[in-house]
Amino acid sequence: MALIKSRKSTKTNSAGDGPVISGNLRLHELRSRILRNTRVVRVWLPPDYEVSGGTRYPVLYLNDGQNLFDPATAFAGVDWRVGTTAERLIAEGKIPPIIIVGIDNTGKNRVREYIPYRSAEPRVYGPQGKRYREFLLREVMPMIEKYYSVAKGPEHTGLGGSSLGGLITLYTQLASPGVFGRLLIESPSLWVANRKILAECRSFRDWPYRIYLGMGTREVGNAAKDERAVEDVRELESILRGAKLGATRLKVCIEDGATHNEAAWRARFPGALEFLYADNRS
Numbered sequence: 001m002a003l004i005k006s007r008k009s010t011k012t013n014s015a016g017d018g019p020v021i022s023g024n025l026r027l028h029e030l031r032s033r034i035l036r037n038t039r040v041v042r043v044w045l046p047p048d049y050e051v052s053g054g055t056r057y058p059v060l061y062l063n064d065g066q067n068l069f070d071p072a073t074a075f076a077g078v079d080w081r082v083g084t085t086a087e088r089l090i091a092e093g094k095i096p097p098i099i100i101v102g103i104d105n106t107g108k109n110r111v112r113e114y115i116p117y118r119s120a121e122p123r124v125y126g127p128q129g130k131r132y133r134e135f136l137l138r139e140v141m142p143m144i145e146k147y148y149s150v151a152k153g154p155e156h157t158g159l160g161g162s163s164l165g166g167l168i169t170l171y172t173q174l175a176s177p178g179v180f181g182r183l184l185i186e187s188p189s190l191w192v193a194n195r196k197i198l199a200e201c202r203s204f205r206d207w208p209y210r211i212y213l214g215m216g217t218r219e220v221g222n223a224a225k226d227e228r229a230v231e232d233v234r235e236l237e238s239i240l241r242g243a244k245l246g247a248t249r250l251k252v253c254i255e256d257g258a259t260h261n262e263a264a265w266r267a268r269f270p271g272a273l274e275f276l277y278a279d280n281r282s
Contacts, residue, residue: 024049025069025083030143034135035113035128040104041140042069043148044083046090046097056151058098058277059144060182061136063114063161063168065102067262078262085270095277101144103136105165114164116171117193133172137179153181155209158276160184162265170197177206182276186214186265190232198232201239210279211240212251212272214265216258230254251275 024045031038042065046057066073068082082100089095106113111122116129136159144150159180161169166188173183174197190197215233220226237252253271258264 028143030139032135032139034131034139035106035109037106037109039106041065041143042102042104043144044069044086044100044102045148046099047087048097049099049149054149055097056149056156058096058156058158059101059148059150060098060158060160060184060273060276061101061103061140061144062159062184063103063105063165064110065104068100068102075262078266080262080266080269082269085273089270089274094274098277099144099148099150101140103140111164114161114168115192116168116175117196119193121194122192129168129171130175132168133175136172137176154178155181158182158184160186160212160272162186162188162262163260164189164192167192167197170201173208174200174204177204181209183208183211184272184276185212186268186272187216187219187260188213188233188236190236191229195232198235198239201236205243207240207243207245207249210249210251210276211245212253212275213237213240214253214255214268214272216255216260216264218257219260221259 026043026045028041028043029038030041049057062068062082067075068080071077071079082102086098086100090097109128112124112126113128113132115124115127118125118127145152157180159169159172160183166185167190169183169185170188173180213233213236215230217230218226219229233252233254237250240250253268255264255268
């Protein structure tokens with residue numbers, strides 16, 4: 001594991017509408033033996049991190065790391081503004097200081113790594129989702145726990161992602177119960193492999209402390225498919241409500257007119273982060 005960049009300054013984007021990077025963002029190059037490739041892992045540290053004196057922080061792991069902090073690396077030049085949002089919520093006392101880890105995807109391998117099932121739609125005959133879960137648990141998390149002051153245990157550990165990144169987040173929870181206590185699932189691709197993930201959710205019982213589930217009503221751009229995508233999320237909500245996840249443990253946001261892109265996920269991120277971590281305040 002190599003530290004390839006450490007950035008503490010605040011950067012303003014070219015549109016002049018405020019900072020896009022804040023706190024202390026560190027970029028690591030991680031070579032994976034499990035997946036046999038290399039990617040960047042981005043670690044955002046809260047403003048008080050280096051002067052805290054032994055404090056251990058909750059940590060949130062997010063997929064598609066290049067889309068989180070910087071428009072220069074984000075898809076279509078739109079990032080989630082994760083750092084500035086977290087810093088603002090911390091300053092306002094709405095969440096505790098936390099560490100946020102963005103795990104970059106590897107471009108051409110993204111679909112295979114984020115899909116855990118053999119699938120005809122999309123056509124994936126060599127899915128790597130099960131190995132990606134192992135990569136996360138056996139390589140990414142140990143690296144972060146070795147080099148950073150992380151509070152361990154599911155109550156302090158979250159996982160999230162959007163689209164296929166939301167699918168692999170949900171799958172990882174099912175395959176590794178008791179590791180993550182907080183899930184951020186945006187616009188999940190529940191339709192993959194004939195909705196197999198929903199069938200597995202019906203028999204699952206070990207759900208985490210908090211789950212945020214977001215979706216727009218115009219994700220696909222086709223009325224019938226949009227309706228089915230919302231129905232899938234509503235079905236997942238029904239499964240979770242049936243598992244006794246009430247209002248304090250589950251928040252579902254179906255946003256009218258919202259589409260399937262970084263801008264929509266960025267807009268919902270503050271509410272998601274506050275819901276997931278407000279009770280971690282000291």
